[in-house]
Amino acid sequence: MPILEIITYGNPVLVQRAEEIKKIDKTIIELAQNMVQTMHATxxxxxxAPQVNVSRRLITIDLSVGENNEDLIILINPELINQEGEIILEEGCLSVPEINEKVTRPTRVVVKGMDLEGKEIMIEAEGSLARVFCHEIDHLNGKLFFERLSPLKQSLIKKKLRKRAQAGKVE
Ligand SMILES: [Zn+2]
Incomplete structure (x- = not known):
């Protein structure tokens, strides 16, 4: 299975609302498998999915990074149906390399979605798992984690990222 390229800030796919998955076909199953592989390898x-340049509503999560099979979550069309509490913790993103910022997220969430067999599943999550769910569902809505910060912080980060992109082009 191939490792997919992870796109970074500046790519328009990251700011689009990803499309709902209506049919779980071979393409979707392969995409999910490749995303798991890519997530583990990174x-x-x-x-x-938008992080691998596919604007569809699919996320993969594994807090154990491949250590524990039971920790792997593949969710199609995930939806945040309930959230509770607030906690501020440092967060980063593979699509926004080298930027880590403190972000407020709920302490507890309930997420609804479908597995690869099309079966509806409901997951209650706390702590890190709740945070990752929020982060990944934000991606499906075209929102990057630093866009949850104050407008001032956001513009400082965008400036930094633009500078970095320009430096990259000169090389
Ligand atoms: Zn991210």
């Missing part, structure tokens, strides 16, 4: 604890 390594990362969560990945959303």
């Amino acid at each position: 390594p990362g604890i969560g990945l959303a």
Whole structure:
């Protein structure tokens, strides 16, 4: 299975609302498998399809990064149906390399979605898992984690990222 390229800030796919998955065909199953492989190889604890340049509503999460099979979550059309509490913790993103910022997220969430067999599943999550769910579902709505910060912080980060992109082009 191939490792997919993870796109970064500046790519328009990251700011689009990803499309609902209506039919779980071979393409979707392969995409999910490749995303898991890519997430483990990178390594990362969560990945959303737009991050591999596919604007569809699919996320993969594994807090154990491949250590524990039971921790692997593949969710199609995930929806946040309930959230509780607030906690501020540092967060980063594979699509926004080298930027880590403190972000407020709920402490507890309930997420609804479908597995690869099309079966509806409901997951109650707390702590890190709740945070990763929020982060990945944000990706499906075209929202990056630093867009949850104050407008001032956001513009500082965008400036930094633009500078970095320009430096990259000169090389
Ligand atoms: Zn991310």
